[in-house]
Amino acid sequence: MSPLSEEQLMKRQEARRRQILEAALKVFAVRGLRGAKMSMIADEAKLSAGQLYRFFESKEELFVTLIRQVAQDTTREIAMIHDLPGSPYDKLRAFTATILEDKSTQYPFKLIQHANTDEDVPAEAKQLLHQFSVKRYIEQLLPLFEEGQRIGDFAQDDTRRLISAFLTMLSALITLNMPLDDDHPLPNADMLMRIVAGPRSR
Amino acid sequence: MSPLSEEQLMKRQEARRRQILEAALKVFAVRGLRGAKMSMIADEAKLSAGQLYRFFESKEELFVTLIRQVAQDTTREIAMIHDLPGSPYDKLRAFTATILEDKSTQYPFKLIQHANTDEDVPAEAKQLLHQFSVKRYIEQLLPLFEEGQRIGDFAQDDTRRLISAFLTMLSALITLNMPLDDDHPLPNADMLMRIVAGPRSR
């Protein structure tokens, strides 16, 4: 006797699942695997702690699921840089500005950062991250940077090195969670762009 | 009949104390207040856990003592930049290079970073940090940067903003503990200097 339509049931559950994953992303990104408590994720998702276990077997499974999702999303996110308007410099600048300003865009990067440095990260997550590592992002950005260098907008360093430095800086900035007041805001995109900007004054 | 002279005793104890503080600096800097376990500090100092309590009442006291010491040291450390040889640019570059390359120089910065962001940091530590905050470092560096801007070596942004941005970046880089391989090393001092470098190509 099924007192609920099969289909609607699935839909609701799927929605719940996403709701939990979304909450988990925020909490794991900010506090890391150890620092994130199931109760916090539950609070964020506006559910009770017990409920989480109807959708995920364990904290670990929740974490790994999240990593899997985020690894995919991030690659797509970065790919979108090529569709932005303007020169390579413009594209990179817009991309950077978005990340620095938009909190929700930061979560995936923070999560990856944590997953790369925290202890007790499940082997499966480690292995997923290895596939979607900095190396991959560098390759994704290579054409953009090469073009930027060709037309003299970007510095003439070794290209991969330049990308790596830029990504490291960006990542470091995002990760930093200093208490920010108005006197000392995060450096903005233009500041960061000086890392890659060519010798010509812009 | 005391089998050990008063003076020698004091010396030995003082040495032990320093030994513990040194170990604690490393461990607290890397793992933060919560993440650092007394047993880890003991291991690092090559002592048993119990011994720590002959010198410090509690984990908290040890932490606060350390913060106090580091707050003082750091101010002195930064002051030394003025004695370095060369132009403001040269000084800042040398200073930056030292910090990026020398692990032991990084510990105090990491500790402060942690103390500023971790939870459950004792009120006394918070208050100590407030006195020795970024604001103070900015004031310390102000003459250097003003001179650098005057002679056109530094960018013409608002001076305090420029210092703040630079310190934030430096701090973010230090704090980042990515697993570094040879393909993706930390950006070096020259990369970082581009943040402050003036429009003239160097």
Added chain:
DNA sequence: TTTTGAGAATGAACGGTTCATTCTTAAAAT
């Protein structure tokens, strides 16, 4: 050279706390 005893050191044990996870119970939905 031996003895001695204060200070140093150890490491096991204690006790409190903190969670991940499970269980109970009951309301809501159909």
Added chain:
DNA sequence: ATTTTAAGAATGAACCGTTCATTCTCAAAA
């Protein structure tokens, strides 16, 4: 009425700061 969903209490294991009984060390005294 029966099943699904939910909340929140309960459980139990792990962790870790701290203590303490015990042993060790080694410079001075004998």
